[in-house]
Amino acid sequence: EAGVTQFPSHSVIEKGQTVTLRCDPISGHDNLYWYRRVMGKEIKFLLHFVKESKQDESGMPNNRFLAERTGGTYSTLKVQPAELEDSGVYFCASSQGAGAIDTQYFGPGTRLTVL
Amino acid sequence: GDSVTQMEGPVTLSEEAFLTINCTYTATGYPSLFWYVQYPGEGLQLLLKATKADDKGSNKGFEATYRKETTSFHLEKGSVQVSDSAVYFCALSKSGYNKLIFGAGTRLAVHP
Numbered sequence: 168e169a170g171v172t173q174f175p176s177h178s179v180i181e182k183g184q185t186v187t188l189r190c191d192p193i194s195g196h197d198n199l200y201w202y203r204r205v206m207g208k209e210i211k212f213l214l215h216f217v218k219e220s221k222q223d224e225s226g227m228p229n230n231r232f233l234a235e236r237t238g239g240t241y242s243t244l245k246v247q248p249a250e251l252e253d254s255g256v257y258f259c260a261s262s263q264g265a266g267a268i269d270t271q272y273f274g275p276g277t278r279l280t281v282l
Numbered sequence: 283g284d285s286v287t288q289m290e291g292p293v294t295l296s297e298e299a300f301l302t303i304n305c306t307y308t309a310t311g312y313p314s315l316f317w318y319v320q321y322p323g324e325g326l327q328l329l330l331k332a333t334k335a336d337d338k339g340s341n342k343g344f345e346a347t348y349r350k351e352t353t354s355f356h357l358e359k360g361s362v363q364v365s366d367s368a369v370y371f372c373a374l375s376k377s378g379y380n381k382l383i384f385g386a387g388t389r390l391a392v393h394p
Contacts, residue, residue: 170325171325180320198380200380200382202384204302204383204387207386207387208386209286209384209385209386209387210326210371210373210382210384210387211384212383214382215381217379222380223379223380223381226381231347257324258325260326260382262380265380266331266377266380268314268331269380270328270331271382272328272329273318273326273327274325275323275324275325276325
């Protein structure tokens, strides 16, 4: 069974540009999460999809970030326009259930560098 | 708000040494507790978890016990190997709030 995949693995862009990150969850997982780790600090929650609906987007830093999950399959996270402080590693995770004990399976992450 | 605090790294050990990585949490209610591990070039993998007080999670020789009285979930391994070199993250989640709340991570380097 394929795990969570993310694309690209690395992205280097200049301030003011737009970047779109993609996440493909494990097949059959209705729950999809985005997290971010900035400068070696703690990994912080961004948002949670249940199928195509945003269940919790309390961690989205500002309106420059837009997440979508069309058809309840893969998800994209767009940053427009990118700022220096957006640099970090963006992780996607998926789970079958949405309970506190349901295991979230993580992708390898996308390392974003904004110059 | 809820939070997780881990000991700062890096932790450097020789092979076969005893490992402890401290983790304490602040949370209302009764969270579930997790240890995730990130090996170089890979995503986070669940290492072990515990869902209630006094539960012990274990996997691959690692153990952690959910101590509500000290709000701790310290990770231990009796004899580390070079292949255990990775970044370890302590995390919690609560019923009704599906997000994981992570600590800052602790890098472990094991030398032969």
